Amino acid sequence: MNTRDLKNTTDKIRTHKKYNPPQPKNKDLPPCFNIILSCAVKNGGKTYNIVQLLTNYENSGFIDSEGNDVKMRTIWISGGTSRSKQNSILDTLQSLHDNDRIDLEEDVDENLRVIYDDIKAERDQINEFNKYIKTYNKFIKSKNLNNLNYEELKLLHNNNFTEPKFMQNAPKDFDGNILYTPRVVFLIFDDMLSTDGYGSNKKNFINRLAIKSRHESNELVGLNLIFITQSFKQVPAVVRRQADLFILLKSANRNYIIDAIADEISGHFTKQEIEEYYDNIMSIPWGSLILSVHKNEDEKNRVRLGWTQSIIRDKKYLE
Numbered sequence: 424m425n426t427r428d429l430k431n432t433t434d435k436i437r438t439h440k441k442y443n444p445p446q447p448k449n450k451d452l453p454p455c456f457n458i459i460l461s462c463a464v465k466n467g468g469k470t471y472n473i474v475q476l477l478t479n480y481e482n483s484g485f486i487d488s489e490g491n492d493v494k495m496r497t498i499w500i501s502g503g504t505s506r507s508k509q510n511s512i513l514d515t516l517q518s519l520h521d522n523d524r525i526d527l528e529e530d531v532d533e534n535l536r537v538i539y540d541d542i543k544a545e546r547d548q549i550n551e552f553n554k555y556i557k558t559y560n561k562f563i564k565s566k567n568l569n570n571l572n573y574e575e576l577k578l579l580h581n582n583n584f585t586e587p588k589f590m591q592n593a594p595k596d597f598d599g600n601i602l603y604t605p606r607v608v609f610l611i612f613d614d615m616l617s618t619d620g621y622g623s624n625k626k627n628f629i630n631r632l633a634i635k636s637r638h639e640s641n642e643l644v645g646l647n648l649i650f651i652t653q654s655f656k657q658v659p660a661v662v663r664r665q666a667d668l669f670i671l672l673k674s675a676n677r678n679y680i681i682d683a684i685a686d687e688i689s690g691h692f693t694k695q696e697i698e699e700y701y702d703n704i705m706s707i708p709w710g711s712l713i714l715s716v717h718k719n720e721d722e723k724n725r726v727r728l729g730w731t732q733s734i735i736r737d738k739k740y741l742e
Contacts, residue, residue, distance in 0.1 A: 444645050445493040445607050449483035454719040455607060456637040458665050459649045460658060462680060463672030468709050469651045470613070472670060474512050475730050477609060481517050485607045494596070496606040498523040498538065501613035520597040531615070532628040539632070543644040546605040548594040553603065554578070556587045611649045621659050630661040655683040663687050667717035673705050684714070691716045696740045704728055
């Protein structure tokens, strides 16, 4: 193939500041933001596996691009079993408050919008709080109102020049702890197939959430989404195409689950490679095969055996 240079064009992008969401301090954990699909038969260990991951995130903690510690919030949404005694394992999660164990069976779209707006409102409140802290510290340091502009004076006046930690409207979690940075949120959808939440319409809220969950703006808030299901193909195609991590546990229909996964990640893993890992891992009690196509994933962690081991890929699959 012959080419020639075009003199008046460039492949250079102007300098810009790239947004990086908070990341786990433990770099062996999946990077944020992410969308995870976990599939297994009934009683196949799906919930246990996800609680393992969330526990590891809790143990790790998070840090933002400026080096600030960031807290974690887990919201567990199910089709009616979030408080089931059979789900007592959820009690072990430190980031899951009882108010965030939510059952949705009807009007899922409408209720998810309320939940999303609540997450966004908390983010916005924290950002406004930090703006006030910065202004208050400037006021204390200067001791001179002439060094403040009108907007800063207005902000201080509206809050009665109150020291930030004593503000009644300071953003707080359910336990009354002041929040200084927006939390890393994990939104879990546990076996929602029996609800009206899934659908093929792209305007369906779960579909729209999957498309926009990685984006931060005035109107959007970044989230991590986890879908727990007994059937990959019953999860909307829009969600499947957006997924970053696929968790395969034991299934009665080996060919079905491998075919379902291979279709979604054929650009990263061959069907032969998936079959090799799956057949080996499924002989291990409660073993799980975890495949990551996240763009920021550490290459050595693309394939995992559970959350505590990574699989060294054969060179023939990397050529």
